Amino acid sequence: MDEHEAREVKAQLADYARQLSERVVRPADVSGGSSAPVLALGLARQQDGSYQLAVRYRLGLSSVRSVARKVVDKIGPDDADVRRTGRIRGLDDTTVRPRPPVIRAQSLGETGRVRPLRPGVSIGHVDVSAGTLGAFVRVDGEVHVLSNYHVLSGTPAAEVGDVVLQPGRADGGSAPEDGVATLARRVELEPDGRGVVDCAIARLEGELAQPDLQYPVGRITTTAVVLGGESVGKIGRTTAMTHGRVTAIELDDVVVGYGEELGELTFDNQIEVESTGTGPFSRGGDSGSLVYREDGVAIGLLFAGSESGGDNGSGLTYVNPIDAVLAAFGATLL
Template identity: 70%
Template sequence: MDHGTARETKAQAVDYARELSEQVIRPSDVADGGPALAIGLAPQPDGSYALAVRYRLGLPSVRSIARKVVAEIGRDVDVRRTGRISTLADDPAKVRPRPPVITAHALGETGRARPLRPGISIAHVEVTAGTLGAFVHKDGVVHALSNYHVLAGSPSAKVGDTILQPGPADGGRVSKDKVGTLAAWEELRPGRDATVDCAIALLDDPEVDPEYPVGRITTTAVALGGEQVAKIGRTTSITRGRVTAIELDNVVVGYGEELGEISFDNQIEVESTGTGPFSRGGDSGSLVYRADGVALGLLFAGSESGGENGTGLTYINPIDAVLDALGVTLV
């Protein structure tokens, strides 16, 4: 299918899945009123698109819906099972600080880093640890970009809250590791569909190092599918992957007790092209970019199963949607 036809097929499949969910889905398989069945577009080697259908293991009624959707479409369908998808802060189930984690298993930078640079540990004073993804300008002033669940973490967060580098889970303390304050974010609320999980912090010291392994990244693009991508994160450091689906709707992500599960639309899916995972807990907030140094998205969630090598699938917000939501530009 070409892009236009694939989008029309996707719209029909979404409607059909919702109709089926009202008939057969169990309440325990529903997140905030929507089916735990994500539908989008999967790129094919010849440049065409198949319908991407993603369903969670362990939910029989959702699996049944996925099979019926596939039977209705008939062909050009890419079906994948995923594990439970959750945010990728160091410990997304916790909001309050906890003792420093053992960082020997983290390949990325979990220690104190000055000047600040992409890929290092950072977090709100009452969150554990995530990743500093990029530097952005807002009203001409340099800020750090990461996820809402990394830099804010809770509906109780407020402008001016302390941001630490490294994050509290990596030993960051207010007395010596404050690098800025929470400045702005896109609110996440239970029961309301979302597109982005993002926030920015106003930095105490605007002198930063904006270089990535591919050099400085200042341009963005819309993911079309099939791109070879990379990221640098607090936990898994530099990893490489491939965009396996775009425009995914109903990606249900777990946010712990306070926010529950939130459904995201228009998301990008990435699988690892190496032997290990593309991302793990603590990589939330990483910037995902093409090999030519063009930004595609902001990493925020993942599963521990699925993907070509079985190490999980990663989900990212389209970068232009993130920048637009916050009113910022890449430095």
């Protein structure tokens, strides 16, 4: 199938998959009796440039697998790319560690206290564990850090003006010593709701507003819409520099667990990445990382992942499209 045909097939099968799930899968089969979707559908680009329907199921129950099989039967196995993702969750880190020393060396993916600030280091709201500083952006003429809602805000109880720490609390950061920014804006996440982006920005002041803008591939100031199959990389607080491949685009009904306060949220139009190395592309604490093509063009903001799945079995990573993230704040990459 070409891209247009694959998109049409996805649209035609989306309602069928949801209705089938409601008939076949019992509420008791999903966590807490949740009515969240059990199947995500998107597009998977092949090496020859053609597309398949990406079919993703997160639960290994026979009832869920039967839904996936019936959807595939509608189009034939040659036109489907089917994977079990395992359970997907937001990737912050919940392990609290002693306060570390200041780090000034140019190593990447740090859990320490890093000055000047740079992409890939530990950061988080004063009441959040730790995630990753993904990028620096300009909004209304001022410099901000960009990361996830669940990294820079954490919960609906957080307020504009709250302190953001570097390193994050899980890495020993504390206020006021490690306060580097204040929460400025966020895209709200509704408990057990549906969204497209998990993002927030925090405003920098003074000398901190003159950060180190370099990534492993140099400075990143441009964005692109993914087509699928791209080789990508990221620099994150936990797994540092990793490499991967885009395995699906435009994924709808991606269900992500956020814990008791927010529950399970469903996301549409997401990007899926698998590792091309021996280890995972991301782990807890990498949330907020900027994902970029190998030529240094930004494609998305990392926000979630699974512990299983992918060709090497180390898990799959989920990414918000970067243009949707930036548009939410009227932001530009620095």
